[in-house]
Amino acid sequence: MPMPEHYFELQMLLDRYARLIDEDRLEEWVELFTPEGRYEIISRENLAQGFALPLMLCENRNQIADRVMSLRKANIYNIHTDRHLISQLHVEALPDGWRIGANYALFQTNQEGVSSLYSVGRYDDEVRELDGQLLFVCKRVIVDTGAIPSLLATPI
Amino acid sequence: MNPQDYQWPKADCTRIPYGMYRDPDVYRLEQEKIFQGPVWNYLALEAEIPNIGDFRTIEVGDIPVIVNRARDGKVHAFVNRCAHRGATVQRLIHGNAKAHVCCYHHWGYNLEGNLVGVPFARGIEGRGGLPEDFDKSAHCLRKMRVESFNGVLFGTFAETLEPLEEFLDTTFVNQLKRLFNRPIKILGYQRQRIHGNWKLYTDNLRDPNHGGLLHMFQVTFGIARLNQTGGAKVDKKARHNMSWAAQDMGKNHSDAEYSTPRENNNLTLKDGSLLLYRKEFPDDYNLTIASIFPNCIFQQIGNTLAVRQIRTKSVDEFEIFWTFYGYQDDDRSMDQHRLRMSNLVGPGGLVSMEDGEAIEIVHRAIAADEDKHAFVEFGGRGPVGDQDNLVTEAPMRGFWMHYCELMGITPGDAAHANA
Numbered sequence: 001m002p003m004p005e006h007y008f009e010l011q012m013l014l015d016r017y018a019r020l021i022d023e024d025r026l027e028e029w030v031e032l033f034t035p036e037g038r039y040e041i042i043s044r045e046n047l048a049q050g051f052a053l054p055l056m057l058c059e060n061r062n063q064i065a066d067r068v069m070s071l072r073k074a075n076i077y078n079i080h081t082d083r084h085l086i087s088q089l090h091v092e093a094l095p096d097g098w099r100i101g102a103n104y105a106l107f108q109t110n111q112e113g114v115s116s117l118y119s120v121g122r123y124d125d126e127v128r129e130l131d132g133q134l135l136f137v138c139k140r141v142i143v144d145t146g147a148i149p150s151l152l153a154t155p156i
Numbered sequence: 157m158n159p160q161d162y163q164w165p166k167a168d169c170t171r172i173p174y175g176m177y178r179d180p181d182v183y184r185l186e187q188e189k190i191f192q193g194p195v196w197n198y199l200a201l202e203a204e205i206p207n208i209g210d211f212r213t214i215e216v217g218d219i220p221v222i223v224n225r226a227r228d229g230k231v232h233a234f235v236n237r238c239a240h241r242g243a244t245v246q247r248l249i250h251g252n253a254k255a256h257v258c259c260y261h262h263w264g265y266n267l268e269g270n271l272v273g274v275p276f277a278r279g280i281e282g283r284g285g286l287p288e289d290f291d292k293s294a295h296c297l298r299k300m301r302v303e304s305f306n307g308v309l310f311g312t313f314a315e316t317l318e319p320l321e322e323f324l325d326t327t328f329v330n331q332l333k334r335l336f337n338r339p340i341k342i343l344g345y346q347r348q349r350i351h352g353n354w355k356l357y358t359d360n361l362r363d364p365n366h367g368g369l370l371h372m373f374q375v376t377f378g379i380a381r382l383n384q385t386g387g388a389k390v391d392k393k394a395r396h397n398m399s400w401a402a403q404d405m406g407k408n409h410s411d412a413e414y415s416t417p418r419e420n421n422n423l424t425l426k427d428g429s430l431l432l433y434r435k436e437f438p439d440d441y442n443l444t445i446a447s448i449f450p451n452c453i454f455q456q457i458g459n460t461l462a463v464r465q466i467r468t469k470s471v472d473e474f475e476i477f478w479t480f481y482g483y484q485d486d487d488r489s490m491d492q493h494r495l496r497m498s499n500l501v502g503p504g505g506l507v508s509m510e511d512g513e514a515i516e517i518v519h520r521a522i523a524a525d526e527d528k529h530a531f532v533e534f535g536g537r538g539p540v541g542d543q544d545n546l547v548t549e550a551p552m553r554g555f556w557m558h559y560c561e562l563m564g565i566t567p568g569d570a571a572h573a574n575a
Binding site: 043066069073076151 | 375514
């Protein structure tokens with residue numbers, strides 16, 4: 001049974017998750033996952049039809065780190081800043097951690113200061129405490145905005 | 157303005173007026189001359205609609221289309237717009253239906269697109285209703301002619317057009333036989349909205365030269381080595397293009413294989429499993445991108461197999477609709493492998509995300525100069541044939557020469573040659 005302090009700690013984890021992306025501190029963002037941590041972005045359209053095809057899939061923290069390294073060293077993408085809004089935290093106790101859900105909206109702003117709603121959807125995560133720190137064992141981003149505007153480079 | 161009024165200084169389309177990508181009049185004419193013209197448009201895969209009544213709603217150019225399997229077991233395609241007042245008849249993007257009934261006034265159509273039901277056609281108690289001479293058979297949904305090749309569905313609005321296999325020509329018939337050599341299963345869909353003209357994407361697909369320059373993941377992490385063999389094949393009219401590369405990606409785990417001659421790019425992935433190619437065809441091609449004029453692409457990038465359908469939204473926007481598939485006899489491990497490798501492609505693809513950006517920066521930058529021209533001479537000038545290397549964009553010109561033919565443009569003609 002989650003207690004108020006659990007909500008608080010889990011909310012802090014999500015806040016940190018969003019801040020590290022929004023501040024482009026992606027190398028630190030990687031460290032929010034356990035070594036086996038899985039990161040997946042999938043459209044609601046596919047989930048609803050029972051299809052497993054993701055938009056992005058990292059099966060462990062090394063693959064998440066590779067994504068970030070690729071963004072830094074190899075990929076060309078739209079120059080932008082991200083801004084996350086996260087709300088409606090939902091917490092369920094698991095034997096060894098927490099399953100949490102939350103809604104998100106992600107806005108992107110270009111260099112000329114034009115902002116647009118880039119993606120809206122829901123997080124469906126599993127969180128565990130490791131060495132005194134709450135980390136994602138699994139983070140699944142279920143995007144309502146399955147029609148990806150322009151391209152998908154930085155994490156949601 | 158009229159596309160013929162732009163200046164086309166070169167008969168071989170080595171110059172393309174930017175207005176072709178920006179002018180709403182050009183876009184309107186394309187809808188008629190290209191998408192409703194003498195072409196076979198990709199519609200869907202039979203595996204998506206295996207049962208009687210299964211349907212998907214798609215688009216051919218701007219035209220909404222229902223593709224479904226009728227009681228005769230055959231696939232029929234017809235315009236998803238009520239013959240009464242123009243409402244969308246089937247509002248779902250997929251499902252199973254006994255008939256398609258418009259929600260507005262309940263006109264009902266069978267799975268062949270014929271009008272079968274009109275409520276209150278005779279009015280109520282002799283009052284109201286339609287005139288006596290109303291004839292249901294004159295109000296069916298506009299039908300497309302459909303052909304299936306190895307489970308791939310194509311349709312056309314054209315009255316007269318060469319048979320599908322002739323339209324595709326040998327290279328592309330063989331490619332479809334290769335990719336659809338046994339029953340497939342759908343893995344899912346991806347959608348990408350690009351804020352640019354759709355032909356900037358068909359150009360991109362016929363320009364293998366950008367691969368190793370724009371898409372740096374391949375070079376940085378050793379997917380595309382500079383010594384790889386590759387090229388492009390075209391059909392008899394050079395309107396379709398298949399870019400191909402052959403190499404063994406499965407051997408790229410030693411440092412020597414990962415590294416490239418490029419400066420500072422001696423990087424290794426912490427987990428290279430998404431690069432492991434499992435050979436699954438009798439030949440050595442591990443990359444084939446077959447672009448069929450006008451609206452579709454059959455891709456094999458490693459073990460990711462997908463069809464991309466280009467759906468035009470306006471002169472300034474299009475959607476890429478990706479249908480990923482594997483084979484029915486794939487085991488669980490192969491399913492997972494294909495999903496893992498899908499990271500390489502699509503809107504978030506490690507080797508493909510740049511295309512969205514490249515198209516948008518062109519589309520934005522050319523807005524003010526519709527009368528200026530793109531310069532297209534990589535791979536040389538003159539007629540377009542097969543290309544024996546990747547440093548070419550000549551297949552782009554093949555697309556444009558056929559495009560001009562359908563649009564009634566004579567490039568290089570004195571009337572619009574003085575650019």
